[in-house]
Amino acid sequence: MAEDVVAGVIRQWEQVLPGLELAPIAVIGRLNRCFALLQQAADAPLRREGLTRPEFDILGALRRTDRELTPGRIARETFASGAAVTKRLRQLEGRGLLTRRLDERDRRVAHLSLTADGRTLLDRLLPEQLRYEAALLEGLGARSQAQLADGLGELLVLLEGRLGSLVD
Template identity: 65%
Template structure:
């Protein structure tokens, strides 16, 4: 069965014979997969969380210690401004607590509250099960190859784009 991007590639080939559509084949499929995944209700949606908010909660749970907003930005692959916005919402929900540094009042230390820990612990297995179901059409070998190929792409992009973003 042909995917939607294959049709787009044929259209580009008709419009521009000989055009190397390899980049469109890869990035078009990545973008289409991302769009479909964002439209799929998941356990986080039902819990009233976005993936980005869960990334912050997950970082606090995985590392199991207080983190500063800067550390959370690094751990959740988000900008400082995005983390600040998400933290405000998570604090309002009582999932994250903030403690001011004893030596430098400008520095905040963030931790999961008991409610935050309970939420993450209750969601993580459900989320993994949900994500596994989304990938059920691929064999274990295909999953391994895809993960390896995406890792290579990610490392390449982080080396080029990431270095320009600082």
């Protein structure tokens, strides 16, 4: 079995500063690297359509919840800051992928929904994107994949819970 970069890094540390508890690197370091590589690799189909991953996430959130969402809700749904969402909405609205409807009762809030174009684009792009991602993960084998998904799920629960308590 080939060795990944991080294993080498860990060995270096052991040699230079022995006695450290390096286990976190094995998880967090690898996670960081995987993310960096995936970001480069995994969004190719999106980029062909001129979409970034966060933009795609917004379209996806609208599609899968299957109703209008407010900017604030989208921000929470996609783990993004309000300001970032504002910019992305403007961009997507400009491309005609979604529309904005003002609330009559509370005029601070807007309700966003996919246009026909936006919906068509997403419905075409999502399966393509999923196939592409599946191809990337192919070498893993179903078993490892499920195991990895489980582990990440546990971690996610943990982090979601812990955020705010340990943050300092």
